[in-house]
Amino acid sequence: MHGLPGVDKVGVEARAAALSTRSIKTTSKAAAIDLAIRMVDLTTLEGADTTGKVRALAAKALRPDPADPSCPPVAAVCVYPAMVPAVAEVLRGSGVHLASVATAFPSGQAPLEVKLADTRDAVAAGADEIDMVISRGAFLSGDYRHVYDEIVAVKEACGPAHLKVILETGELGTYDNVRRASWLAMWAGADFIKTSTGKVPVAATLPVTLVMLEAVRDFRAQTGRQVGVKPAGGIRTTKDAIKYLVTVAETAGDDWLSPDWFRFGASSLLNDLLMQRTKLTTGHYAGPDYFTLD
Amino acid sequence: MSFLDYAPAPESRSVVTIESSYGLFIDGEFGPGKATFKTINPADEQTLAEVALAGSEDVDRAVAAARRAFPAWSGLPGAERAKYLFRIARIIQERSRELAVLESLDNGKPIKESRDVDLPLVAAHFFYYAGWADKLEYAGFGPAPRPLGVAGQVIPWNFPLLMLAWKIAPALATGNTVVLKPAETTPLSALFFADVCRQAELPAGVVNIVTGAGDTGRYLVEHPDVNKVAFTGSTDVGRQIARAVAGTGKRLTLELGGKAANIVFDDAAIDQAVEGIVNGIFFNQGHVCCAGSRLLVQESIAEELLDSLKRRMATLRVGDPLDKNTDVGAINSAAQLARITELTEAGDAEGAERWSPPCELPGQGFWFAPTIFTGVTQAHRIAREEIFGPVLSVLTFRTPAEAIEKANNTPYGLSAGIWSEKGSRILAVADKLRAGVVWANTFNKFDPTSPFGGFKESGYGREGGRHGLEAYLV
Missing domain, CATH: 3.40.605.10 (Aldehyde Dehydrogenase; Chain A, domain 1)
Structure with a gap:
């Protein structure tokens, strides 16, 4: 873990800033917006979530823009395990994935048996993607073995479901730690590595995502296995989403520019994408009331 | 793409x-x-x-x-x-x-x-x-x-x-x-x-x-x-x-002029070093007197670093200078293009290995694809003469002492770069480089408050x- 090359903070932030200056216009912008919509994990993770709320969200996932049938569906709906059955009903057969956070999300501070039971329940209820959190406490105290073993166990509990491992990069403190946690998760069997829960003050940032993209790129070069990346939290605008797509393309490459390998964990992002999409097709902005709030 | x-x-x-x-x-x-x-x-x-x-x-x-x-x-x-x-x-x-x-x-x-x-x-x-x-x-x-x-x-x-x-x-x-x-x-x-x-x-x-x-x-x-x-x-x-x-x-x-050494040690932050190498030599088409035109890379990481560098170079966008997404623009004049061409041909003739990413150059105007030469030795012209173009000569070294010796073994002394995550190494090496500007973990950074000039x-x-x-x- 400590044999991985270091990450220079100034350098990685400068690179992210440089990638942010790419000017994506006209046809490229239209392609980017549709791709970003297809990459959204439409998310609600509130204590106040109800079956009514998540059903509405699932309906939106299927048809994000009721006024425009050419608008593609999103990649997945992401909810708490208790909400999985309600969402499963709506999504069944649609091709839109059903992701559930598990393993004592968001803190991860629970015994392993509880985490595994949480995971199995969600899968049994119909989730085909599990977003787990790592034990940041164990990671920060240097007990990498503990973190690794937990991921291996959760991966096993997932069965056929895809496992996304949330590193909670806002709590890891350094880019070196982000790189180490990324490799640890990939070695342990993660199908995706994800930045954040969205429940701590610092969520996804472009430099953090850049470091994770370098990790999946180098991991595939070394092992032949491709792992996906999911930034989550704080990405709210089309402009931001395009910066991430540029970073994906110019860091990991074309192979990652698909919902199978890159996702946005977001909620309000979708409406901004829809608004920009409408602007590009019609030439003018529609007001926010022309897009559904769910 | x-x-x-x-x-x-x-x-x-x-x-x-x-x-x-x-x-x-x-x-x-x-x-x-x-x-x-x-x-x-x-x-x-x-x-x-x-x-x-x-x-x-x-x-x-x-x-x-x-x-x-x-x-x-x-x-x-x-x-x-x-x-x-x-x-x-x-x-x-x-x-x-x-x-x-x-x-x-x-x-x-x-x-x-x-x-x-x-x-x-x-x-x-x-x-x-x-x-x-x-x-x-x-x-x-x-x-x-x-x-x-x-x-x-x-x-x-x-x-x-x-x-x-x-x-x-x-x-x-x-x-x-x-x-x-x-x-x-x-x-x-x-x-x-x-x-x-x-x-x-x-x-x-x-x-x-x-x-x-x-x-x-x-x-x-x-x-x-x-x-x-x-x-x-x-x-x-x-x-x-x-x-x-x-x-x-x-x-x-x-x-x-200059023929700056950009020295990458095996403990460098590789991804950022690659950015620094790219910025060092392809910034302004390499028309920079303090360009990092000689890459000195520690032999133990040379292969890994060059793979990363080539992959990164393949993303450089060469073309219309007025396009906001262009990374590498036009060579300033026919005369300069001729000089670059002449020196790179000398590199071929002297046995260095040339590599450029696949890239389409416009038909009109003066253009030169981003290029690296590997297998370069101190005796090659492309290691000694200023090319003043988007051409990087790659040399390897085994120890810090050898890196310093090679870096200083040039008639020029305008700038140098050091890439290492180890602070003590940066200070020790910087002290021994005979160059007016020594950049550590960055390159081609300018500021009006900082003096600039050569040895x-x-x-x-x-x-x-x-x-x-x-x-x-x-």
């Missing part, structure tokens, strides 16, 4: 007005020279404008105008001179979009560089030296430092406006007057600057711009009424100037910072 076949995103050329012809700027007025020459856009070889060629009588008039302006200008309180410099800096900021487009058209550099690097630094230089104008007594050059008189300044084509700022800002702040000759392939931003001086109501004769080629430069440098010569350019021309100035009592600063054949004197004042004061 799917959606990353980024649709064209061109900056509008119409933001700047280019006249069909330009005169010499002498004594606050534009006037004809003895002949004219054309300046072209290196990206499409189309003529941009016709520019006056200054003969010896024109240079005489310019120096005389600067001499006439000198007593009043140097007699102004520093705070008053500062007002003009602050005004110039603000006008440059306000008109930076025009200037950026003009610079990219005349020079061939990508708009993202002229917009995000050149122009902000140009304004910063004027702001910085404006701040010194009323504090010269406290700069450490004696209690009452005095200006020298008329400064004759000759600048290169790689950073036309930035080099102008490096020369003119300290000269004016210290109370000197100026006759400046821009490079013959890139005169337009200097002529635009003349208009900025008029807009700032700078007194006539304080800044004079004479355009032309080598002869015009020689008239200026050899003019008996010039007190100070400042030159940035090739080592060959620098030598001629040093010879011409020797024994005349003129003060001289020279900023010449050995890279020239003498310092520009920038407090040190930059010294060249213009007695």
